Every structure is written in C-alpha cells, then in structure tokens.
Amino acid sequence: MKLQKSLKRLLGMAALVSLAACSSHKIVLPSDTYDVGAKPGHGTVVMSVEQKGLHRVPFSLLYREAGSNKLLSTSSISLPFGYRYKSNKTDTLDVVKNYSQEYGHLSEKNHENSFHVFKLPAGQYEFYGMYIEDDYKQGTWIPVKNFSIKFDVNASKATYVGNIGIETSTIDNDRYIVKSVLSRNNHISEDKQVLSKLFPSINLNKLVESAHLAEGTGLKVSSRHYGLQKDDGNGRGD
Numbered sequence: 238m239k240l241q242k243s244l245k246r247l248l249g250m251a252a253l254v255s256l257a258a259c260s261s262h263k264i265v266l267p268s269d270t271y272d273v274g275a276k277p278g279h280g281t282v283v284m285s286v287e288q289k290g291l292h293r294v295p296f297s298l299l300y301r302e303a304g305s306n307k308l309l310s311t312s313s314i315s316l317p318f319g320y321r322y323k324s325n326k327t328d329t330l331d332v333v334k335n336y337s338q339e340y341g342h343l344s345e346k347n348h349e350n351s352f353h354v355f356k357l358p359a360g361q362y363e364f365y366g367m368y369i370e371d372d373y374k375q376g377t378w379i380p381v382k383n384f385s386i387k388f389d390v391n392a393s394k395a396t397y398v399g400n401i402g403i404e405t406s407t408i409d410n411d412r413y414i415v416k417s418v419l420s421r422n423n424h425i426s427e428d429k430q431v432l433s434k435l436f437p438s439i440n441l442n443k444l445v446e447s448a449h450l451a452e453g454t455g456l457k458v459s460s461r462h463y464g465l466q467k468d469d470g471n472g473r474g475d
C-alpha cells in the first residue's frame with residue numbers, strides 16, 4: 238500500500254513537471270522594435286503557415302528537441318489565423334484570404350496565411366505531431382504524431398524554417414473526421430516581402446535558411462483527425 242502511494246505521488250509530480258515544461262508560443266504581432274539578439278543563447282524562428290480547405294481549423298504543431306522522445310522536451314506552437322496589416326490608409330497588406338463556405342465544391346478555396354516569429358534556445362528541433370485545438374466543431378480531437386520535420390535554431394540569428402502548408406477536408410462530409418495534408422515548402426522570396434513590413438527590425442539580408450529546409454521541401458504527410466462530439470451537459474451534443 239505504501240509503495241502504491243509513493244508511486245502515485247511520483248507520477249503526480251512527474252505530471253506537474255511535464256505540464257510546466259510545456260509552453261505554447263503564440264503569434265508575435267508586428268513590431269518595429271523586435272530584437273533578434275535580445276536573449277543570449279537563443280535564436281529567432283521565422284515561419285509562415287498557409288491553410289487551405291476547411292474554414293478556420295485551429296491547429297497546433299507539436300515540437301521537441303530533434304532525436305529526443307522525452308516527454309519533457311515537448312512543446313507546441315499555436316497557429317492562429319492570419320491578420321490584416323495596415324501601416325497607413327494608403328498602404329494595406331492583406332495576409333488573410335477567407336471564404337465562408339465550409340464544405341462542398343467551394344471548400345478548397347478557403348485560404349488563410351499567417352506569419353510566426355518566436356524564440357527558442359539554439360539547437361536542433363523537429364515538428365513531430367499536430368492536433369486540432371479543443372472546441373472546433375464543439376469536439377475533442379485526438380492528436381496525430383506521424384512525421385518529423387526538422388529545423389535548427391541559431392543563436393542570435395533569425396532562421397527561416399519554411400512555409401508549413403496544411404490542406405484540410407472532411408471524410409464523407411463528417412465534421413468529426415478531418416483529413417489533413419501537411420507539407421513544408423521554401424517560400425522565402427515571397428515571405429521576405431511580407432516580413433519586411435511586419436517585422437522591419439529583422440535584417441532580412443542576414444536571414445538564415447534552416448539547414449534542414451531543403452531536405453524537407455516537398456514532403457507531404459496525410460493524417461486523419463478524429464473528434465468526439467462534446468456533451469452540452471444535458472446528455473447530448475450541440
């Protein structure tokens with residue numbers, strides 16, 4: 238009995254530590270004062286995300302140190318939808334293109350772009366899984382962990398890790414079975430044009446391409462995401 242109690246305590250402590258180790262990096266809004274080298278030993282990750290298909294699916298990407306299966310190395314980056322950037326009344330940069338049709342013959346035209354800049358300790362990392370965030374279609378979704386997209390972070394530098402493409406569709410129009418096709422592409426020329434306005438303090442002439450970008454370009458991974466309809470508290474779903 239004492240052994241069981243001790244084991245429970247250890248498991249509980251491990252769970253708390255693992256939760257504390259996980260962090261969520263959210264989109265960094267445009268800033269003229271964004272400083273690449275502000276945090277010693279850290280580097281800046283620059284990436285863009287292009288979503289096509291279903292309307293506003295809130296994905297998160299799981300990442301960890303490359304070659305590590307340790308739970309404590311796990312973290313995630315939320316992929317919120319893009320935003321409209323306006324520097325003045327005459328200069329408008331629209332980085333969001335939305336269509337309201339969710340299913341049917343127009344679903345492939347849903348198209349949204351977003352840009353993400355965040356800091357990590359210098360080292361080698363990989364995106365290894367993804368999940369649909371809770372409450373999409375009032376459901377709870379099972380994460381998938383079936384790929385490895387490597388990227389590196391260089392101390393005191395901004396590293397372009399690529400454009401992550403996510404194409405989504407439903408299986409037989411069932412909103413609780415979503416198919417996604419994940420890809421990585423090199424859109425650095427196009428992305429630099431947007432980044433020069435969103436993050437003007439990042440020296441794009443010194444923007445480094447991830448050493449793993451070439452090997453992952455063109456990679457496509459198909460996954461199925463299964464959701465469970467949430468109960469509204471009265472014994473039924475929505």
